[in-house]
Amino acid sequence: GNSVTQMEGPVTLSEEAFLTINCTYTATGYPSLFWYVQYPGEGLQLLLKATKADDKGSNKGFEATYRKETTSFHLEKGSVQVSDSAVYFCAKGSQGNLIFGKGTKLSVKP
Amino acid sequence: NAGVMQNPRHLVRRRGQEARLRCSPMKGHSHVYWYRQLPEEGLKFMVYLQKENIIDESGMPKERFSAEFPKEGPSILRIQQVVRGDSAAYFCASSPPTGEWAEAFFGQGTRLTVV
Numbered sequence: 523g524n525s526v527t528q529m530e531g532p533v534t535l536s537e538e539a540f541l542t543i544n545c546t547y548t549a550t551g552y553p554s555l556f557w558y559v560q561y562p563g564e565g566l567q568l569l570l571k572a573t574k575a576d577d578k579g580s581n582k583g584f585e586a587t588y589r590k591e592t593t594s595f596h597l598e599k600g601s602v603q604v605s606d607s608a609v610y611f612c613a614k615g616s617q618g619n620l621i622f623g624k625g626t627k628l629s630v631k632p
Numbered sequence: 633n634a635g636v637m638q639n640p641r642h643l644v645r646r647r648g649q650e651a652r653l654r655c656s657p658m659k660g661h662s663h664v665y666w667y668r669q670l671p672e673e674g675l676k677f678m679v680y681l682q683k684e685n686i687i688d689e690s691g692m693p694k695e696r697f698s699a700e701f702p703k704e705g706p707s708i709l710r711i712q713q714v715v716r717g718d719s720a721a722y723f724c725a726s727s728p729p730t731g732e733w734a735e736a737f738f739g740q741g742t743r744l745t746v747v
Binding site: 526563564565566567568611613615617618619620621622623624625 | 636638663665672673674675676677680688690691723725727736737738739740741
């Protein structure tokens, strides 16, 4: 199939904890990969992206590396903050026709 | 420079009525995309439009749904004879004339509730 699979949430962490949200994809070819973040009541915001194998996207302390051999694009952050509480979506595709994962809700407690 | 503007933010319709969702792209953007988010689900692509053209409607249901992006004015997603299963958040995104998706921005969405 043609899909994106994310680890199910919710994920609850304490402030300053290490975050990993797993994402794997199936595809033919080499799609662009994205992480989006959705804060409550808001639209999605692009967090980071990678367009080819071994690319590392990074933004606001978040990182993800395009791993062709494992078809993965796991999201990581070394030290989360309460303000990182949101729903995170992994996506693949191009030209706006993206396939999204179901989202992972992250709650960070003080 | 205002972002992508969607209205209304919340829309309640009775079964059988029509729903009209509006999306004004960011200034200078000429590509518009509509997505639907069902409860507890990720976003599903519906349609991709440029001014006066539908580029990709592979995600649109075959019946009751239509979209347009006229030369002047906002893009409109129209749902005729709504049913309860149409209840969802509908998001619009726009991107610049280059069509570079990575430069696209999403609106805050319209939450449609069918009662």
